[in-house]
Amino acid sequence: MNNDSERRIEANLKKVYEESMNEPMSDQLANLVAQLREKAQPGNGGAADG
Secondary structure, three states: OOHHHHHHHHHHHHHHHHHHHOOOOOHHHHHHHHHHHHHHOOOOOOHHHO
């Protein structure tokens, strides 16, 4: 591939990534993140407690 093609591919990949970062998180993923945060808090029996 030549440099022009590589630059266009890189620009398109960056655009897709940035657009995906602006989309709202799915409910399922948000629930998973909340569960992980809860487990990570000291005193909740998470890995931080030992």
